[in-house]
Amino acid sequence: MAARIDPLTREVVDLIGTVVSRYYSEYDAAASKHQLTGAQARVLGLLALEPLPMRRIAEQLKCEPSNITGIVDRLEARGLVERRPDPADRRVKLAAATAEGRQTYERLRSSLEFAREPLAQLSAAERTALRDILRHMLGLEA
Numbered sequence: 001m002a003a004r005i006d007p008l009t010r011e012v013v014d015l016i017g018t019v020v021s022r023y024y025s026e027y028d029a030a031a032s033k034h035q036l037t038g039a040q041a042r043v044l045g046l047l048a049l050e051p052l053p054m055r056r057i058a059e060q061l062k063c064e065p066s067n068i069t070g071i072v073d074r075l076e077a078r079g080l081v082e083r084r085p086d087p088a089d090r091r092v093k094l095a096a097a098t099a100e101g102r103q104t105y106e107r108l109r110s111s112l113e114f115a116r117e118p119l120a121q122l123s124a125a126e127r128t129a130l131r132d133i134l135r136h137m138l139g140l141e142a
Contacts (some may be wrong), residue, residue: 051096
């Protein structure tokens with residue numbers, strides 16, 4: 001017999017799910033306005049921060065490396081991403097956002113409303129408390 005979840009826990013879980021769903025819905029809609037799929041936009045977003053090997057991208061997005069290869073191929077064909085040797089290990093190829101890729105991603109991010117700053121209505125103290133609670137839930141205490 002499954003344990004019953006108390007109403008408060010159920011409400012918190014449902015609210016977290018609603019926030020995540022709303023974020024991804026808006027993010028995917030904004031991506032499509034830039035002729036990107038949601039997955040392409042997420043890869044481009046990671047690469048706008050730093051060049052990464054395909055395996056790391058796959059790990060961060062929780063998907064198969066073969067999926068990332070296809071996504072990077074399509075982004076590269078559009079001039080948004082390039083492959084380059086890893087300076088630390090020339091056998092490894094890094095995917096990196098081009099200048100055009102970084103600009104495209106910045107335009108995408110600036111077009112978001114809820115997903116750009118879903119916490120804008122919270123004070124700094126409330127955001128800090130929420131961050132600390134989420135880190136505790138995930139076992140990431142500093």
